[in-house]
Amino acid sequence: MVPGSVSYRRQVLAGLGATALGASAGCLDFFREVGSTGPTQLSVNVTTLPADDDTASSRIARQLVDNLSEAGINATIDPREDEQALRALLLDNDYDIFVGRHPAITDPDELRTLLHTRYSEEKGWQNPYGVTIPSLDDLLDRQRSESGEQRMQTVTELQKELFDLHPLSVIAYPSKLTAVRTDLVTDTLPGGLTTRNDYLRLEAANPERDRLLVSLFRPTVTENLNPLVPETGPDSAILDCIYDPLFEWIDGELVPWLAEDVTWTEAENTVTATVRIRPALRWHDETALTTADIGFTYDMLRDTTMGDSDYAIPAPQFRGRSSLVDSVDTLSNREITLEFPDTSIETARRALTVPILPQHEWEDRTERSADHLTTAIETSNEEPIGSGPFIYEDSTEDSDLILSRNEDHFLLDLEDPHERLESLRGDTTFDEIEFEVGVNVGVVLSDIDSGNRDITATSIPPGDVESVQNNYDNTEVLVGEGQEFFVLGFNTRRHPMGNHRFRQTVARLVDRNYIAETVLEGYGQPSDTPLKRTEFVTDEFTWTGQSSLGLFPGKDGAVDPEAARDTFRDAGFRFDDDGNLVV
Template sequence: MTPGQSMRRRAFLAAASTGTAAATAGCVRELRNLVGRQRARQLSLTIAHPPAADDPYAVRIANRLADNLARSGIDTVLDPMADDVLLREILVNHDFDIYVARYPGEGDPDQLRSLLYSTYAEEAGWQNPVGFSDIAMDETLDRQRTETGDERVETVREIQRQVVDEQPFTVVAYPDRIAGVRTDRYTDWPDGGLTLPADYLTLRRLADVDTVELLLRDNRATHNRNPLSAEHRNQGDIIGLLYDPLVRQTRTGPIPWLARDIDWTEHDGSLVAAADLRAATWHDGHPVVPDDVAFTYRFLSDTSLDTFETPVPTPWRRGCVSLIDHIETNAPEGELRIQFTTSNRDLARRALTVPVLPEHVWHSRSDAADLAGIDIVGGTTEALVTANEAAVGSGPLELAAATVDESLELSVFDDHFLYGGDTDGIPDRLAGEPPFERLRFTVAPSHDAAVELLSAGSADATADGLQADVVSRVQRDESLSLRIARSNQFYHIGYNCRRAPTSDPHFRRAVARHIDRADIVAESMGGYADPSEVPFTGEWVPNDLRWDGQASLSFFGEDGEINAEAAREAFQDAGYQYDDGQLVRRS
């Protein structure tokens, strides 16, 4: 073979080899494309919610959302959970796709900082349970803490616009608080029923009885009395009777409580409060001292008391605690000097509403805890998982008896300062002996059963509200009355912003448009609610987001009937694909 022939042969073999490789590469690409198509699967979402027996409103919202998403090509799975399990999965384990629940709002928009602040995303509790993270939002949330008056109102309105735009959660409606009461033994029942600890102290007795008989649908207080437990507390109005805060919230605003008086000053640009404690006693006989107050705020900031590598803050009232910079005590005179992180005096008062804890009881609960079902980054402490069954506080009532899932009894704590005359700054309606010796809470198996017990005279009132479905039954009974008021709590759809696809704001915005708020309120809540797309109402709502019958992110359809074609177009515009009518994601 000549050199030329050899070169031509090598060239031919190289070309052949190249052609074969090219052909093979083409086959590989086709195979990869084929495999990719085969691996495309329908996007699936699980919607967690409480069971119908506990919260029919939440179930109806979840059902409507699931049905509408299914019509848009998303595989949806409804996952009902008991209240404490649901809140543990959402607030502690952060293990969910979407949930439907009621947020235990207290009315101050500073709660938005707890709900959305990026730093809180991995903590337990109602502080940022959805894992939302946005630096610009953080800066705005911080700014509203430094402002007052109209300036703060405008900043909160800006935050609300960002919430609607980003949709870390979708607000649906504010339900009315509905209570059923009798007025033959006790009267002066407040509108909306007993929603604050102070409400119990303003009742007036009409008959020769010493026990107020109350009905509960929520049985969690019968087996857990931990004031720090996010999965066992809503607003904590019952457990709040066992503990005293420095300042107590009432229907007419905050009043000095365990703090006899508060002197506000400014020092080096910081707001400072000097407070004297009243002569108070813990239920076990120990005196309440300033060190208990200082301990409480240190403990709530880190329930491990600096023994863990990472702080373990309270999952409850985190926003309030973060308003305090530091506390100095002068025990002999019973004085406290509290420095705040805010210059807003109204916000500072909110920081003083947390329950004061006895150091001699809670200090040992800073040890590490290991409990099934609890999975917190950095670990958890005994303080957060203890049931606190034998609760020791300094409140106007003390624990008398409890039967799990059946009843809870509280009795008047005779050594409370309210009954000893140390009541400067406390309104007369709250001072002095209460109109009862005991409160007995009995668990009712259903809202219908609660109405039956009221009608039979076995109870004086419902303690945690009724659903709209039984309102007509109460109205037909001449021995019963309704007490209805607007609630600060709102139903919402929460998205896990830590993982796809709910980490995508475009996806969340599309999902938000699968709920017809007006239809939900009319059909699922009997009209006893106000539709809304913002988490705080009143003066805090920008004009462009005030409810006028339709949300700014309008429903895909009319009268509760979804327009599936419009919904599918929105998902496609957001970059998602359909395969044979199914919204797909690639593995």
């Protein structure tokens, strides 16, 4: 029986019986109190980043607040600095509506930890919107165990349900805009420095350079090098240069990395992966890397207390991938098995791409320090030790980070590499990569043009592209397909954000075309779906010029007040004589 249906309500009322009847006096007192105070204007707070930190997010939030105000809602904007905004969303659930950038979603299974009821009490990007919808849970569970056309059908149904229920609303995908010196060979880098592979391809294409000078606009990786937390955001590729996975996606193919090969078996409802790793692998401190480290990594990702607490405290990052693994069994120093219950091979492969951690560095970081924190999560991981192609050398908080070449990395010594790996190898590699936090965009662009910097790791604002084209002789902008997207996230724990019709109506008040054309200055694509960068977007979710929610009730980003009120009236909301939406 569906909660909210007529028959369901009748059953509940019948079950209450005399108890409900006896409590009716209290209900009448409540209604008298409401009647005496009268309805009040709805107030909504929109949390975002300040314009200095993220101009586009701030402008989207401002457009939304202005349009909500025109529609009769007391809407205010709540700008918070980068880390405080993320904390409000991911840790404290202290927001009504969040406007900002959402990390890339490259597989439908990432929606499982983002929206499943099971993860609604966890921290990080684990259901930060507080969604508890059984129909979504069912579809999220089903797609995990399916593959091929069957999974495609389920994911299509999932997108329809997600669009109807609307716990989050996709606005647009901004382009990746990379400023780079014209004398740096970037033919293999159309999308900028987005992944570890981009750094490797860049060095393979520039054998004459022994140093790469990279500019950052966020100081996060100079302060925190912990791969288990989501704070690094778009700079996570830098940590990937330090830590290696078992397998890596290269040009759409899952390629052995630390692993030499994998064998998949299926029995009843369980998939098993038997992974054999490459011989003579070593950590940056020369300690041997074995399957004990791999087993430890999966255990820690699933519970950073390693069983020393009454309840598990998972790592906030990689939760979706680690949750696929039920158990690991070390067969030898080079061979290990991983079991995946109720999971298809297609989905289970995702779990093989988490960064592997050195047990001898992390095994003492299991102490619980708060309800949802351990030292493994809280540590800034100074002087990290990994096995990746680059080694940590030095860093200065808010200033710079220096990585040096790992001359013992397996990639340099492969005699017969996979063809995908061959594209990542050059005759020589950078001796050093130096990341420096720029004071502002203007200073960074001047440094690149004068030769003091080579390239930006994160995007420059769209408004600076024309300036580069007109004012800088030695600098150009690479325009790539961005992976992250702008989102309206609703805290469904709060009224009326828990009402799906309210969420849909609010989402209509953002003019996606205007955002893409004006706020992003043409360097972005409007969209309705969080799966745009996957193969699971069917024709019905392809952008056709307007949102599937309906026409924007206005023009050029500004709503027509009466038309906006009509959209709320159609959703069942009402207004007082002064045009205020009341609750």
